[in-house]
Structure formats: C-alpha cells, structure tokens
Amino acid sequence: MILEKKKTFNDFAASKGLRSTRQRDIILDIFLSTHEHISVEELYLKVKSSNPGIGHATVYRTLKLFAEAGLAREILLHDGQTRYEHVVKGEHHDHLVCTGCNSIIEFEDETIEKLQSEIAARHGFLINSHKMEIYGLCANCRR
Amino acid sequence: MILEKKKTFNDFAASKGLRSTRQRDIILDIFLSTHEHISVEELYLKVKSSNPGIGHATVYRTLKLFAEAGLAREILLHDGQTRYEHVVKGEHHDHLVCTGCNSIIEFEDETIEKLQSEIAARHGFLINSHKMEIYGLCANCRR
DNA sequence: CGATATAATGAAAATGAATTTCAAAAGCAT
DNA sequence: ATGCTTTTGAAATTCATTTTCATTATATCG
Numbered sequence: 001m002i003l004e005k006k007k008t009f010n011d012f013a014a015s016k017g018l019r020s021t022r023q024r025d026i027i028l029d030i031f032l033s034t035h036e037h038i039s040v041e042e043l044y045l046k047v048k049s050s051n052p053g054i055g056h057a058t059v060y061r062t063l064k065l066f067a068e069a070g071l072a073r074e075i076l077l078h079d080g081q082t083r084y085e086h087v088v089k090g091e092h093h094d095h096l097v098c099t100g101c102n103s104i105i106e107f108e109d110e111t112i113e114k115l116q117s118e119i120a121a122r123h124g125f126l127i128n129s130h131k132m133e134i135y136g137l138c139a140n141c142r143r
Numbered sequence: 144m145i146l147e148k149k150k151t152f153n154d155f156a157a158s159k160g161l162r163s164t165r166q167r168d169i170i171l172d173i174f175l176s177t178h179e180h181i182s183v184e185e186l187y188l189k190v191k192s193s194n195p196g197i198g199h200a201t202v203y204r205t206l207k208l209f210a211e212a213g214l215a216r217e218i219l220l221h222d223g224q225t226r227y228e229h230v231v232k233g234e235h236h237d238h239l240v241c242t243g244c245n246s247i248i249e250f251e252d253e254t255i256e257k258l259q260s261e262i263a264a265r266h267g268f269l270i271n272s273h274k275m276e277i278y279g280l281c282a283n284c285r286r
Numbered sequence: 287c288g289a290t291a292t293a294a295t296g297a298a299a300a301t302g303a304a305t306t307t308c309a310a311a312a313g314c315a316t
Numbered sequence: 317a318t319g320c321t322t323t324t325g326a327a328a329t330t331c332a333t334t335t336t337c338a339t340t341a342t343a344t345c346g
Binding site for chain 3: 020021060081082
C-alpha cells in the first residue's frame with residue numbers, strides 16, 4: 001500500500017515532468033508513516049528531526065504536490081493550521097470533531113455519499129471531493 | 144426576523160454580562176443586511192464605509208461574539224479567509240463549492256441530517272453543529 | 287446626578303501560517 | 317562531463333488574525 005502510493009506519486013511526477021529528489025522521497029516516507037490529520041508544522045518537525053537540512057518551504061511545497069497527486073487531502077479544522085490526511089482510494093471518511101478534547105472520530109457512510117451524488121446531479125454539479133465535519137462533544141466529554 | 148436576531152444577541156450579551164455598544168449594534172445591523180458567506184474583511188469594509196471610526200479588531204471580535212451567540216457560523220473555504228454565514232434556526236444548508244468560478248450553491252437535505260444524527264448517536268457523540276462542503280465544477284464551468 | 291469600576295474600542299504592534307524570492311545546489315538529458 | 321532547468325533552503329515577505337495598551341464608553345452604586 002505504501003509502495004502503491006509511492007507509485008502514484010512517481011506517476012504524477014512523471015506526468016508533470018517533476019524531478020525526483022531526495023527531499024520529496026523523505027517527506028513522502030514520513031508522511032506515509034504518520035497518522036491522519038497531521039499539520040504541516042507537525043510534519044515539518046518530524047522531517048527535521050531526522051533530516052535537519054530540509055526546510056520549511058519544501059515541506060509546504062511538497063505537501064501541496066501530494067494533494068495534487070491525489071494521495072493527500074487538505075483539511076481545515078478550526079485551529080488555524082492546514083492539515084493533511086491520507087487519501088485511500090475507494091474510501092472516504094468524514095469526521096466527528098470533539099470541541100471538548102479536540103479528538104477526531106472518523107466515520108464513513110455510504111448512504112450519505114450516495115445522497116451527495118444525487119444532490120450534485122440535481123444541480124448539474126460535477127463532484128471532485130467533499131468533506132463533512134460534525135462538531136460537538138464526544139462520549140467522554142459529555143458528562 | 145431581524146428583530147428576533149437582535150433579541151438573540153441581546154439575550155446572549157445579557158447572559159454574559161457584555162455591555163451594549165454602538166459598534167456592536169452597527170456591526171450586527173450590517174451583518175444582518177448582508178448575503179451569506181461574507182468574509183471578515185468584506186464586512187469590515189462595509190462597516191467602515193458608513194462608520195469610518197470602527198476598527199478592524201472590533202469587527203473580528205464582534206463576529207466571534209455573533210458566532211458564540213449562535214447567530215453566525217464560521218465557515219472555512221480554501222481562500223485563506225474566515226467567512227461567516229447566517230444561522231437560521233431550524234434550517235441548515237450545506238454547500239456545493241465550484242472550484243472553477245468559486246460560486247457557492249446551497250442545499251439542504253433532511254435525510255443527510257438524519258443520517259448524521261444516527262452516526263453521532265452510534266458514537267455517543269452530541270452534535271452541536273456540522274458542515275459539509277462538496278467541491279467540484281458547477282454546470283457552467285463543466286464544459 | 288456624579289464618581290467609580292470595569293468592559294470595549296482603535297491604532298499599532300505582534301503573531302503565525304503560508305508564500306515568495308533568489309542564489310546555490312541538484313537532477314537530467316545529451 | 318556539459319549545460320539547461322528544476323528544486324531547494326534561508327530569509328524576507330505577505331496577509332489574516334490576535335494582542336497590547338492607552339483611551340473612551342458603559343453600567344452601577346452611592
């Protein structure tokens with residue numbers, strides 16, 4: 001699965017005439033090793049700890065490429081940082097965001113996806129992606 | 144309906160021990176007179192045109208209060224600006240965002256709302272709000 | 287009605303995420 | 317290797333948002 005993602009990126013790079021660089025390899029490896037919803041800053045720190053030479057801007061630029069290549073997705077929560085999550089083809093999950101402890105629960109619902117398609121069709125709209133976030137309190141934070 | 148919103152805000156202000164000020168009245172009036180999805184900057188410019196004295200920070204601070212009071216909702220699109228939309232009680236709409244022309248189509252779907260409640264219940268989650276955005280191309284931009 | 291306490295405001299400065307600039311370094315085709 | 321172009325890193329820049337702080341306004345209490 002990791003190899004598959006690397007291939008996805010290599011194919012993308014090839015199709016765009018991008019060069020293969022040590023930095024992009026490293027950043028991709030580390031991104032693939034992370035959990036979901038990592039912010040650019042967090043990833044940058046991870047990268048820097050094993051590769052002190054790699055700069056801020058490169059991490060930003062590279063994550064944008066990953067998003068373009070379709071293997072990462074930008075998500076905006078409410079903490080002022082852009083985060084990226086992994087894109088797994090054929091799977092799309094949405095988020096329950098707890099405003100108490102900031103934890104995130106993922107879920108997937110096929111019926112909602114289907115309804116979205118219907119709604120889009122009704123408006124002549126061609127879906128590229130979507131996101132849904134439900135805000136509230138998780139079981140722990142409720143009481 | 145406008146009066147109702149003003150009352151909502153006054154009640155909120157009273158409950159929080161906030162003072163009633165000329166600036167908040169003006170900003171509320173102007174916010175209520177706008178269309179959906181206004182950015183803070185846009186609102187600030189509107190406010191300034193009739194009330195040059197009112198400052199940037201006050202508009203930011205006041206919009207946050209409106210959100211707390213439940214009459215506005217923060218929405219994050221992908222243009223680097225925080226926008227606010229009107230909260231209409233008993234109504235919730237979601238967005239089709241065209242990445243071609245940046246237009247926004249609103250829609251509402253009761254079934255999706257219901258499914259959200261079920262999902263939340265399944266996770267012991269107490270919903271406060273949610274947002275859903277579908278990205279793609281509108282009918283005009285498709286061809 | 288003042289006087290007093292405290293909240294709110296505005297201007298400017300500060301913050302912080304993200305982007306741009308540009309000279310140096312690295313990749314790639316020949 | 318050579319030369320051309322992309323990529324990189326550091327620093328500077330941009331831009332939205334927040335904070336600071338002195339001043340002003342509001343509310344409360346005597």
